[in-house]
Amino acid sequence: MTLLEPDDPATSSGYADHPERMGFFTDTSVCIGCKACEVACKEWNHVPEDLLGFTGMSFDNTAGLGANTWRHVAFVEQPRRLGRQESGLVAADLPAGTVEAARDRTPASLGLPSHDGATGSASDMEFRWLMASDVCKHCTHAACLDVCPTGSLFRTEFGTVVVQEDICNGCGYCVPACPYGVIAKREDDGRVWKCTLCYDRLTVGQEPACAKSCPTDSIQFGELGELRERAARRVEQLHEAGVESARLYGHDPGDGVGGTGAFFLLLDEPEVYGLPPDPVVTTRDLPAMWRHVAVAATALLTVAAAVTWGSRT
């Protein structure tokens, strides 16, 4: 038995007649880290502010997706090269003592991903600054949706995954189910929240607020099929241009969640951006779990019977 939905999730979710599956292709190679997407999303959805304070995580003071952050822009400073970009950052010769001191201090304090913290007389410093806007993936096989006991989380006719705020009872089950750490519970409200892919706007043919505001079209909204084709071309284009680290994430219908409705072009491994490298929808193993549960329950009955009557004989 498979509980997984086929690639056309809207059909399998009971929409006989439905529009094309809509989604996002977020091309992080053109993101300028402006966070317009974060703000536009909050404005449109009246998401509460979430003042964290200074995090020291480069220019990221939002830290991650959550109940009050449905778009999150990650900032990664790396001692690596971006294509043929020249960072021009040349490390200066410093007195040996200073170098030593920096070596002790930097790695711990920078706290940056993949940083070796070396400081010294390197002739040419490899450096790049990656920015990437993260969002709910609107998985083809959405664990959050699968586990939701109330039907609050549901699949829309656009193939997106949305929390119905009039239904959610705050059981919180969807939260640990999501392999991307997207959906979360808002403390004072008791319900869970995440990106709706602007379901309300989609119903009247409007583009989601975040994509609409994005100044460089890093967030591209559209029919998923078209976006996937575009993304494939884009990766090739970047490889040709020398940006060999470009790769897609979430575009593959064969991956552990059946491909995502919001997929990405990344310039490094997913985990560098805080994304799981190979997420699998937990429900894929649910048939096995039910089988084991059934065996265990039966065993419990059997053993109970055995210990009750077995000793008499």
Place this chain on the structure above:
Amino acid sequence: MNAHDSSQTDVRLDDSPELRPEREATVGSAGRRRRPQRGERLMVPDAEFRSYYGRPVLQETPWQAPDIAGYLFLGGLAGASSVLAATAELSGRPRLARACKTGALCALGGSLYALIHDLGRPQRFLYMLRTFKVTSPMSVGTWILTAYGPQAGLAAATAVTGLFPRLGRAATMGAGLTGGAVATYTAALVANTAVPAWHDGHRELPYLFAGSAAASAGGLGMLAAPLAEAGPARRLALAGAVAEYAAAKRMERRMGPVAEPLKRGPGGLLLRLGTGLSLSGAAAGILLGRRDRRAAVAAGAALLAGAICTRFGIFHAGLDSSRDPAYTVEPQRARLSHPSQAPS
């Protein structure tokens, strides 16, 4: 690519189809192609573990420990007690049966309270019955509880009041049969998440939970029933404790690095305490509990405490495993680099 080859900066004709839109900008394409030079800053080897500022990949599970870990324990206790109640009833041990029935009802009440208390919107508890979702152990569990709860209630009520004995017996049987599911579905509930220590244990957790439930029900039986009738309880406790222990061991072995939170930290501590208490409680029950009422009580209490520890241990180990991105990233990374070894 040399800018000259690719240049499209002719004054634009708006309907020209081959013009590249700005999303096709290729940043860093115009610099020099160079091989990494000596003395350049070290690149971190790919094998090294990387994450985003060490932040967890997964969200913090919003469940409160006393509520949900308590619920896991109480659900198990209730279900297994109902099973034991049924066998006790059938095998003519009315006092053991009665104790188990009331125990089950109390545990059920407690577990429902914990469950509702943990909801963000408790007044919407009934929305759980809005739908039936086979993909959601919580939904399935709700329906199981819906089937089980009234029977367990009836069984306990008839046992205590002595009214409607035939109805009571039927309810006892029903509760006993569904009790097995009640005691074990919670394993699927926690396993069907992305939490590494829970999910990766999905094969063993049902047995571990069943064992632990059995041990606690046995404990309850020893505690509440007269020595004479408590035989099955003692034996059930032993079988449960052993099963629990075996399942835990097997799980730890099979899970590899992800099992760490099951061994270390608060979760690990609780789990070791749990199995220890269960095993010693069960052993004490078998060895001493037969004759000595006080020993039986102590063994029963140890078994209950052991089950509490086990469930809280599993609960915390899960939370810990989701807080450290290594438990999410590393197994997935390993899976990607060695697809053949991926667990199917």
Place this chain on the structure above:
Amino acid sequence: MNPLDRLRSWPVLRQLADTDPLGRGAAVKSSGSRALQPRTATADRVVKSICPYCAVGCAQNVYVKDEKVVQVEGDPDSPVSRGRLCPKGAASLQLTTGSGRLHKVLYRPPYGRDWQELDLDRALDMVADRIIATRRDTWEWESAGRRTARTLGIAALGGATLDNEENYLIKKLLTALGVVQIENQARVCHSSTVVALGTSFGRGGATTFMQDLQHSDCIVIEGSNFAEAHPVGFQWVMEAKARGAVVIHVDPRFTRTSALADLHVPIRAGTDVAFIGGIINHVLSNDLYFREFVVNYTNATTLINEDYRDTEDLDGLFSGFDPGTGHYDFDTWQYEGMRAVPVSGERDVDHERRTRGGASIRRSGHGETHGSGGPSLEGTPHTDPTMRDPRCVLQILKRHYARYTPEMVERTCGIPQDLFAQVCRHLVENSGPERTAEFVYAVGWTQHTDGSQFIRAACVLQLLLGNMGRPGGGIQALRGHANIQGSSDIPTLFNLLPGYIPMPHAHQHENIDDFLRADAAHKGFWADMPAYLVSLLKAWWGPAARPDNEFCFGHLPRLTGGHSTYDTVMEQLKGVCKGYLLFGENPAVGSANAKMQRLGMANLDWLVVRDFSLIESATWWQDGPEIETGELKTEDIGTEVFFFPAAAHTEKTGSFTNTNRMVQWHYQAVEPEGEARSDLWFLYHLGRVIRRKLSGSQDPMDAPILDLTWDYPTEGSLGEPVAEAVLAEVNGWDATGRPLSAYTELKDDGSTACGCWIYCGIYAGGVNQAARRKPAEEQNWIAGEWAWSWPANRRLLYNRASADPEGRPWSARKALVWWDAAEGRWTGYDVPDFPPDKAPGYRPAEDATGSDALSGTDPFIMQADGKGWLYAPAGLVDGPLPTHYEPQDSPVANPLHGRQRSPARLVYAHEHNRYHPSGSEPGADVYPYVVTTYRLTEHFTAGGMSRNTPYLAELQPEMFCEVSPELAAERGLIHGGWATIITARNAIEARVLVTHRIAPLRGDGKVVHHIGLPFHWGPNGHVRGDAANELSSIILDPNSHIQEVKAMSADIRPGRRPRGPALVDLVRAYQRRAGITDHTGTEK
């Protein structure tokens, strides 16, 4: 719902019945979800607006439901923004409807401890009384024997966040009241742009427009953090990038712009002239310039006065320097055979020169009058078309930059030679007939003691490379606030009248004829100035302005030197200036030496603050930093403070002029709440009340205000003046009241009235051209029917230069405007920036005047000689050519010449404005690091519009400093911890962000560390922190009066700063250690 329906809608049953057995979609959809509708679809109306933050001028749609604004988002029709918004624009809803705004008038009585509420009408009446009284008390008919007819007792500041119509009323009303100290953000932001671009090309605005970036082959972003400060405009850089352009970012820091560039070139702050000079040297010494362009379109061939001496001859000085006054005499800088005529008339200049009074006019910011028309010249220049004459501009240029070698660039700027070579290569390869390169800059260049010369350097280079007036070329000045360009065009600036007509100077211009002396010899545009000025006077004084009274020219108050915002502060400290009106500016955070700003305000009799919320400039008397240190005590401060809540852009109608001179109209969506009112409302009604109170007065000082035309119609329940009526006046009308359609229709006989000649045509045919919103999709890429640009709706300036001397495009791929011989007209995509029927072969007659004196090959039609100025014989007071000087406070000794600092810079010695020892001077090592200040995408300027807007504030919640790991190691700074940064002015604290993005630079055998400081924080608002401007000093560019906040020296140490008096002690201890005296750093 009846029970049966209820049951039917039970998802479990729907699951069984429907095609959704697993209950994932259709079966579990809730009634809420079924009823879902976006508020963009249910709004009652959609109102067209413009983003109120920055000068990109993104178009907005404002959705209104039940008379409330419910959503603000981008308008996809805009050719500039294409519907996108940056985080600030996207936060407009919260800005305008959020909790950050106040809707009550507040009043603080003298010596009061707290605010009181005050009724709006009463407050307005009180302010009118204060203005009348202060004006009477401080009225000055004469100063040093010259007629001034003014008051120095009142000053106004702000305007760049306001509409053009509001600025127009500020300038009109206050000028009529005799106030000269009228200033706005344009001073502290881009004043040096107006000087430099105006002097070089004839107009002080960006030479191109945003969308044209896509035609560039190489974009050099230098002195601008494009992606962060103008994010939506940056899409056009990406557009160019997609088409194959090379993008280079030259900046001390690796920023979000660098992250997207091909090449990032770290540069020591304040050394750009050395860098560009190095490229100029590369181009000249290798003969890489675009010869045909240079010969025909620039003044390269012009011969210069034989007495001219260069900085290369005089160790950092040009000829004509007077060490006594610290000023230059420009005589020797002139063209051979031609002399510069400052717009105000030759005789006066001679008079000034004779009387040594020139100093004051030099301080009066004349350079900025070239905002629309370069300096005027008389005579015919001598030229050498072969450019071999050693006195020709090209040869002078060659000698001037000969020492700017790659080695020198490396020593001065800290840029390795191979990196520098790459920049040179890209620029040269991407210039010429087939290709174009563009420079983009902003305040990383303007805010230096020689900021005007930074920009001039780029002008010189772009002219040499032939990149001016051509698609994908030019110099893109990225302006600041939504209406910073407009507030320079319709200026709330002390030295300008609308359209860059200079304010008259005391004595120098006794009467209108002296002022206008435009004799027959005049070439170029200034010939028509009488028509512009008389029409302006007619617009202001209507029937009272008659030929027999010089059209009320005498009603204009007169200048006596500099009255810039920083001069005003000095006047406040001296007690001369007693009343201050802040129209949306926050000097207590945003202006250099914030403490001086506050101390100045503490010395006022009254202060009026109009803003959205209680900004630091309104509350310093209660909780300012000096209260904390004990330097001021609330109960000792006699300043009376009025706070008036301002209406937001969604609550008023008017126009903003974007960074590319494009005037865009925005409409009121809803009426302001409570006592919030537009500035238009405030000014109109304030003027009305003052005029009522003064009516009947026979006092001659009241004549200008009583004669003023002040009869704007009002509308709505609040009596809001009709903004379009003001626009109509700005546009102008003829004697019959018919709206004029072009400034060529203006007359000098009083038969036309026009409030700002360069905006003439914006109301052509009685139609508001600025309100045009023909979607970009329906037009060509120029989108000339979206809004209206000055001049005459041209989008790319000097576009005649896109064609060769014969009028043919330089190349097919870069065609923009060309001569259509058959039609006998210039034609092309853009409106030709040239007399439409002047043939390429046209040569002026000997006695031709005005525009006719320019030939068919003179593309810079606002220049007296029609040429782009490589060398500026007039217009700049600190030299005809850019030369490298160190910033005022610099840890580095000038590697180029003995003169450390710009000799002509304006110095303001004061006990709270101490300067540092520099370079090799003793004590310089006490402040060993270079501080540079800048912006972040997430905040806006002094923070009033972002720190009070939670969605923005949370994104950058605390003041921080950016330092390299090396500096962190050197000083023991801990990432995420605190640091204290100290200058001779003050000390601040900031969280530490250690980052490789700030690399230590090596120059001249020394490692230079930068400390990066965003300047957005202050003590008020949703997120708080110390202001970077506590550290900066008042030290100004002599051309533009702009402050140097982009490069200064400082020390940094770990830990938080001391509180209370101990803070003052710390600053003093540093001063003592460095041996600082009154004179330190003031040497010329």
